[in-house]
Amino acid sequence: MSDIRVLVADDRTITRHGLVATLREYADFEVVGEAADVADTVRKTEMLRPNVIIVNGAAERAEPNELMRALSRTFGNGIPAVLILVDAPEARFFRAQHEGARGLLLKQSSTDHLCTAIRMMAAGYSLFLASSFGPAASGEQPPAEPPEDPASRLSALTPREFDVLRQIVRGYTNAEISRRLCLSEGTVKSHIQHMLTKLQLRNRVHAVIYAFEIGLTPDPEPLDDPSPNPQPDQIEPRCLAPRG
Template sequence: MTIRVIIVDDQAMVRAGFAALLDAQPDIDVVGDAADGRQGVELSRRVRPDVVLMDVRMPETDGLEAAQQILTTDEDDQDADHRPKVLMLTTFDVDDYVYEALRVGASGFLLKDAPPADLIAAVRVVAGGDALLAPSVTRRLIEEFARQRPDPRRTPVPRPRELTPRETEVLELIARGLSNQEIAGTLFLAEQTVKTHIGRVLAKLQLRDRAQAVIFAYESGLVAPGER
C-alpha cells in the first residue's frame, strides 16, 4: 500500500528536498506541500494524507496548533478514525514543543538533520501506527514531569482497572523508554507477545500510540520520574 504524505514547512528548500527523497521510494507518494500551518491544515483536509510531516516552528500558524487542528477536527466525520499521523520536524530534540505536541496526538519527532534513511523509516513507522519516540524525546518527557512534580515521594497508585497485571508491567516499561525487544528480555516473553500486550494496552486505555502511553503512565502516577 502506498503511503500518502504531505510536507508542511516554511522553508521551500526543505520541502523540495524531503519531497524528492520520499517520492523516490516505491511505497511513498508525496501528494502536496504547504508553507505554513494554516495551509497545512487546509491541505490535509483536502487530500487526506496518511502522514503529515510538520515543522514545529512556522510563522502565522505554528506546527503545534496545526497538528492539534488536524488531529482533532471533524470528529463526526465518517473518516474520523482515519485521520493522518503527524510527524513533527524540529531542529533541536529538546524543543519546548515536544511535550505539548505529543499530548495533542503527534506520533513522534524527527530532527531535521537526521540521515535520509531515518526520515524514510520514520514515515513508514508512523504510517504503520507506531510512535517514533527516540530516547532523547523520552528523556525530555521525564524531565518535564520531574519539573512539574519535584517531590519524588508519593503514595502507591493502583494499576488501571482496565489492565491486567502483565499489561500494567508492560506499560511501566514503555514509560521507562524500553524497546519491545528490551521489554521481552526483562519479562522473559516473546517479542510478539509484547507487541500483543502493547496493542491491548493502547486499545483498553484508548490511546493513540506509544507516545501517549508514556504520557498516560506518568500523568496517572503509575510511574514517577527517577524510578527504575
C-alpha cells in the same frame, strides 16, 4: 503494497522542496501535496487525505502545536499520523505529543531513518525519543532532571544478547538468527527475553524502535567472499552443521 500518501508542511520553500524531492525517490511514497502554513495544511489534509504529515518543527507559519490544535478541531480523533522534524527535543514538542502528534525525529537523522519512520507511522506505530518524552497526560511537564540516556542500557547486555539484538534489527526470524549465530532456537528465545528485560522493552517491535531511536542501524550484509584481512567483528559466524 499501497503507496504511503505524504503531505509536507514547512514555511521554508527550499527545505520543503528538498524534502519532497527526497521522498519522491522512493517508490512506496506518494507526496500528495505541500503546505506552507496551518490553514493550508488543514485544507490540504481534508482534500488529499494523507497517511502521514511531515512538519518542520522550526516552522513559524506551520508551528507544530498550533497545527495539532487546528487538526484536532477539524478531524477529532481521525488526525493522520504527524511526524515532527526537530533540531533538538524541546518542551513544546512534548505538548505537541499531548495534542496528538505521533512521531518525533531529529533532523540530523539519515534519509533511511526518515523513510523508516514514515513507514512505521503509516503502519500505526508512534515514534518518540524515549530519552525526552514520557507518557502524555494533561498538564504534564517533562521531567526536571535529565532522563537516563536509553543507549546506556546497552551496557547491561552480554555480547551474545547484543548480537541477537542486531539480528532482530536486520529483520531476521528466530529460526534465521539460530542459523546465523549457531544457536538453538530455544537459546535464541532465551537471549531475546533477557535482552528485552534489560532494555525495558515489551517485544521485538519495540526493540527495533529502540534501536532506531539510539542510532543502532543494521550493519551491511557480510560478503560471501570476505576481503583477505577482514576485521574479526566483520565476519559472520558460520555453522558447519545444524545444532539443536
